[in-house]
Amino acid sequence: MKLANVHHIAIICSDYERSKDFYVRILGLNIVNEVFRKERQSYKLDLALNDTYVIELFSFENPPKRPTTPEATGLRHLAFSVEDMPEAISHLEDYGVEVEEVRIDPHTGKQFTFFKDPDGLPIELYEM
Structure with missing residues (x-):
């Protein structure tokens, strides 16, 4: 395949x-x-x-709620790549979306952060 x-x-x-x-x-x-x-x-x-x-x-x-912690088996998160991390974070915060602190991927040196959709689905922003 x-x-x-x-x-x-x-x-x-x-x-x-x-x-x-x-x-x-x-x-x-x-x-x-x-x-x-x-x-x-x-x-x-x-x-x-x-x-x-x-x-x-x-x-x-009436869908069942998503288990959050501890992390459950299955899809962990959805990730989008962004060119400008500070701009993306500012945009989300302007809409009242809480964004985690930016971290650095130790393997790539790229910035990344997480936020959640209205149902708590983790969404990642990853620096291009």
Whole structure:
């Protein structure tokens, strides 16, 4: 098998409008398609970053909360690369998003930090 690339990451949110606002208005992802699936009482929002399809945001009634600590088996976090770390952090803080202290990757020497989406999903910013 020869994988070509990552097609998308699926995220289930607890409050669809709040998460849609976070990923679109605050993070700046573009809406590709939005559907309400009546039979499931569920939204599916397809999001792109720089014209590349990256995230499917789902809403379901009463999804269980995400375990946070200790870290659970499964997807650990979502990471985005940024060119200007201070600018990215300032942008998030302007919207009231709490950002952890910037750290340096001991293997690459690059800066990175974490923040959380409205449901506590860890998101990393990593210096290009």
